[in-house]
Amino acid sequence: MRPPANILRSVTTALAVAAALLFGLTTTASAALYSASPAAPSTAASAHPAAATQARLATTTPAHLAYAVQAIPSCTLSSLPTEASDTLALIHSGGPFPYDQDGTVFQNREGILPSESSGYYHEYTVKTPGSPDRGARRLIGGGATTTPVHVYYTDDHYESFCEVDQEG
Template sequence: MAKTASWLMWASLLSCAALSDVGVSSAWARSRPAASAPSLVDSASAIGLSQLPPQAQDVHRRILAGGPFRYAKDGIVFGNRERALPRKPRGFYHEYTVPTPGSRTRGARRIVCGGEVVQIPETCFYTEDHYSSFKPIDPRH
């Protein structure tokens, strides 16, 4: 039994070494979410632009106009590290603060838009809980 356990350990180590040589992460590396993992984007609950809070509608207008923006961090690249949004190359998504009335800080509300041209976004998402969930924005409604 000890020989079998020892052999399995070595086989596992060799497999991981071989996989890492071809660029596949080993069992000890950070695991990737499964392709079918649930997304934090709820496409069934897309929100019409007219349904967003007035502050979010204003930020959306500013995005299309190229500014001006209220906060220095508006327009920075959104890294999508949690992979909550569809995978795109780094630099595709940019984030913007949606002011929260009465808040002394930037608050939790954001619009994240993606596209090759910032002022002509291919897609935009709204989050009111600081990236915990996203709703696609339907600009036609």
């Protein structure tokens, strides 16, 4: 009995990420090593083998694979909404925080942030003026709760992050 295709894709993705991280391969090279889909015939393949691989990967590699092996961009605190500075000041002072969820453990289920042990990351709401709820903006602190070693900002509810340069 053959496993369902979605399980094969998940295993394929995990193997590609592991290869990239362990062996320093590029996303394209690691995904090519473990691709579960056969290469589609292409005229580009005869011209340059990498072209065929890249063409196939464009349609067979899951989008989240790119996040798993890319560095998180940095951003300066001054480039973020002013409410982010307010939230960071609350983090450094230990609160009080405006929402009950602030300071709770962030699980990193998306796998975008560097892998750390459970309890390493904590999430904090960055207020969004005019929003009837918490909105999508968050700061994620990594390490000690009042003096995080790393601080990440998201304005799209964990779809993407930048690492905050707290001095800028």
